[in-house]
Amino acid sequence: MTNPYDEAHAQSINNPDEFWAAAAEDCHWYKKWDKVLDDSNKPFYRWFTGGQINSCYNALDFHIENGRGDQDALIYDSPVTDTIKKYTFSELRDEVAKVAGVLASQGVTKGDRVLIYMPMIAEAVMAMLACARIGAVHSVVFGGFAAAELATRINDAKPKVIMSASCGIEVAKVIAYKPLLDEAINLSDHKPEKCLIFQRPMAQASMIDGRDLDWVDEVAKATPADCVPVAATDPLYILYTSGTTGQPKGVVRDNGGHVVALKWTMKNIYNIQAGDVYWAASDVGWVVGHSYIVYAPLFNGSTTIVFEGKPVGTPDAGVFWRVISDHKVKAMFTAPTAFRAIKREDPKAELIKQYDLSNFEALFLAGERTDPDTLHWAEDSLGVPVIDHWWQTETGWAICANCIGIHQFEVKEGSPTKAAPGWNVQVVDADCKQVAAGDIGALVVKLPLPPGTLPTLWQNDKRYLESYLDEFPGYYKTADAGFIDDEGYVFVMSRTDDIINVAGHRLSTGAMEEVLADHPDVAECAVLGVDDKLKGQIPVGFMVLNAGVERNNDDIIKEVIQMVRERIGPVAAFKTATVVKRLPKTRSGKILRGTIQKIADNKEYKVPATIDDPTILGEMEEALEGIGYAGARKD
Ligand code: COA
Numbered sequence: 001m002t003n004p005y006d007e008a009h010a011q012s013i014n015n016p017d018e019f020w021a022a023a024a025e026d027c028h029w030y031k032k033w034d035k036v037l038d039d040s041n042k043p044f045y046r047w048f049t050g051g052q053i054n055s056c057y058n059a060l061d062f063h064i065e066n067g068r069g070d071q072d073a074l075i076y077d078s079p080v081t082d083t084i085k086k087y088t089f090s091e092l093r094d095e096v097a098k099v100a101g102v103l104a105s106q107g108v109t110k111g112d113r114v115l116i117y118m119p120m121i122a123e124a125v126m127a128m129l130a131c132a133r134i135g136a137v138h139s140v141v142f143g144g145f146a147a148a149e150l151a152t153r154i155n156d157a158k159p160k161v162i163m164s165a166s167c168g169i170e171v172a173k174v175i176a177y178k179p180l181l182d183e184a185i186n187l188s189d190h191k192p193e194k195c196l197i198f199q200r201p202m203a204q205a206s207m208i209d210g211r212d213l214d215w216v217d218e219v220a221k222a223t224p225a226d227c228v229p230v231a232a233t234d235p236l237y238i239l240y241t242s243g244t245t246g247q248p249k250g251v252v253r254d255n256g257g258h259v260v261a262l263k264w265t266m267k268n269i270y271n272i273q274a275g276d277v278y279w280a281a282s283d284v285g286w287v288v289g290h291s292y293i294v295y296a297p298l299f300n301g302s303t304t305i306v307f308e309g310k311p312v313g314t315p316d317a318g319v320f321w322r323v324i325s326d327h328k329v330k331a332m333f334t335a336p337t338a339f340r341a342i343k344r345e346d347p348k349a350e351l352i353k354q355y356d357l358s359n360f361e362a363l364f365l366a367g368e369r370t371d372p373d374t375l376h377w378a379e380d381s382l383g384v385p386v387i388d389h390w391w392q393t394e395t396g397w398a399i400c401a402n403c404i405g406i407h408q409f410e411v412k413e414g415s416p417t418k419a420a421p422g423w424n425v426q427v428v429d430a431d432c433k434q435v436a437a438g439d440i441g442a443l444v445v446k447l448p449l450p451p452g453t454l455p456t457l458w459q460n461d462k463r464y465l466e467s468y469l470d471e472f473p474g475y476y477k478t479a480d481a482g483f484i485d486d487e488g489y490v491f492v493m494s495r496t497d498d499i500i501n502v503a504g505h506r507l508s509t510g511a512m513e514e515v516l517a518d519h520p521d522v523a524e525c526a527v528l529g530v531d532d533k534l535k536g537q538i539p540v541g542f543m544v545l546n547a548g549v550e551r552n553n554d555d556i557i558k559e560v561i562q563m564v565r566e567r568i569g570p571v572a573a574f575k576t577a578t579v580v581k582r583l584p585k586t587r588s589g590k591i592l593r594g595t596i597q598k599i600a601d602n603k604e605y606k607v608p609a610t611i612d613d614p615t616i617l618g619e620m621e622e623a624l625e626g627i628g629y630a631g632a633r634k635d
């Protein structure tokens with residue numbers, strides 16, 4: 001039986017030019033494209049080549065031209081500072097034009113990079129849109145990363161200007177950002193010419209003469225800058241994400257395909273129209289924040305919310321309902337971990353009863369698989385569809401979703417439903433052969449990827465090919481494993497690399513291992529993601545010490561925990577490590593991570609045939625029991 005989804009999906013795959021050209025008609029172009037899909041340089045595909053566009057124009061000016069100037073564009077809701085501030089499209093455009101003017105006055109022009117290291121305040125959104133306005137390429141770095149991670153990104157992106165704020169607020173803690181920024185600039189080889197600092201009343205940043213500029217002073221004297229047309233294929237932003245090493249990947253997003261795809265998703269995936277209020281409770285430092293706090297809702301003429309708070313503790317587990325009710329939110333998007341946190345504090349969802357959620361129509365979850373408990377708790381408590389959708393920093397929008405704007409499918413627990421239009425998702429074996437329905441394999445996407453996805457990695461085509469395209473020729477490797485059932489529902493089971501998801505945040509255990517291995521007493525180590533009731537996964541470290549080390553193990557553990565916090569950041573949530581005599585390995589010397597993980601997760605495991613010495617597994621069970629992972633068993 002066919003339905004509007006089947007038709008849309010078939011058309012998007014069989015005739016992508018027609019499908020995406022129709023979507024592009026909904027956007028503002030200075031000059032229309034020569035080609036919708038440009039496949040002249042396979043496997044590098046480009047969208048809308050020859051087109052001229054501006055992302056900020058599409059986010060703001062376009063709607064003012066179309067009579068939405070007085071509608072709210074952005075609501076800043078900050079329970080941690082007790083502030084609610086609303087900006088109409090006209091007000092936001094005027095602010096953004098002034099911030100863009102400040103950047104222009106510092107010599108920032110098309111193609112220059114600007115790094116943004118800011119908390120969840122309206123100015124962070126203004127900073128991003130100001131870059132887009134003048135064709136500069138922004139790179140936002142999440143506030144929970146440490147100075148060393150920031151330095152790596154500064155070195156790779158080579159920003160002319162850095163935009164930051166004096167502090168962020170984590171529940172009740174004031175986190176000074178400026179000392180971290182200063183340290184990062186000290187550590188990096190590349191130095192920005194200027195830093196534009198937004199002083200918040202909770203912490204005063206000390207300024208470096210000649211380099212640091214005060215945001216408010218500069219904006220006050222700025223000449224507003226107009227939108228600069230850029231090529232559809234020019235980069236809009238670089239967003240660094242965890243790879244398998246300590247060197248993050250610089251995911252590039254272009255302008256044209258991004259405007260087209262994201263605007264399309266608002267109506268078709270989220271069923272959100274212009275004028276509706278849409279809330280993504282994430283952070284601008286993550287891809288969800290880029291796509292669904294900033295760009296997509298604004299491209300669509302919808303109202304977006306910048307929420308500076310947490311699901312619990314700011315002040316309580318009812319804050320999500322308060323925001324939905326106060327601002328008449330129609331759909332919200334967050335990570336399952338946020339709902340687990342709420343459920344833990346308010347298991348019977350009593351707090352919901354205090355609020356009017358009559359405008360609320362759907363909850364979208366992503367970042368990690370939605371576990372059945374959380375799914376049903378949210379469905380029962382909210383009485384609206386709860387929609388799991390699967391995507392990645394690289395893809396910029398959902399690979400699989402229940403596209404309720406097109407056709408609402410029945411939810412199957414554990415599945416983000418079906419491939420979204422534009423995505424030809426398949427499951428293949430190691431030889432790149434499609435497997436039967438229901439069989440597990442590598443989840444891949446047949447090229448070309450739809451518009452709005454990564455065209456490459458920042459100045460690193462080689463790594464782009466190696467990371468995503470080489471292993472399965474003709475396909476994009478998602479690095480997720482899973483299966484597709486006989487009704488086309490996709491099930492995402494696990495990563496095939498060393499990426500873990502901690503509270504919806506993507507982290508590399510390889511990067512953490514690099515830090516541990518740097519400790520002078522550590523001979524060898526492994527960091528694994530183990531199941532966690534709240535955060536989905538948390539990293540746990542196993543260390544073998546150098547021969548002759550006689551120091552107290554607890555001291556060494558404390559030191560490595562501190563090292564990860566200092567080098568990667570508190571967001572890594574690396575709080576558990578243990579010392580073992582040896583690590584279980586195959587005869588060829590590969591650490592048996594999967595087996596250690598199964599022991600930690602209390603899952604049945606088989607003693608691998610390739611194991612060098614099976615007696616080590618008993619030692620691992622003991623070590624894990626020692627740090628609270630008891631009850632391991634083998635069949
Ligand atoms: N700036 C500075 N520090 C930050 C930070 C930021 N922007 N964000 C997080 N941190 C710090 C926290 O303060 C915490 O530090 P601590 O070890 O000193 O306590 C650490 O990083 C871990 O933070 P977090 O992952 O937020 O864990 P938590 O225990 O404080 O809260 C949740 C748990 C589930 C409530 C929280 O992770 C959450 O709201 N998650 C939703 C995730 C999300 O929106 N993901 C985006 C994808 S949709």
Ligand code: AMP
Nearest residue numbers: 366367368369389390391392393492506
């Ligand atoms: P990030 O790049 O931070 O968005 O993380 C992407 C990874 O998170 C994916 O490759 C998956 O492993 C995981 N992920 C995101 N959304 C889902 C989902 N809905 N179901 C299962 N895994 C998910």
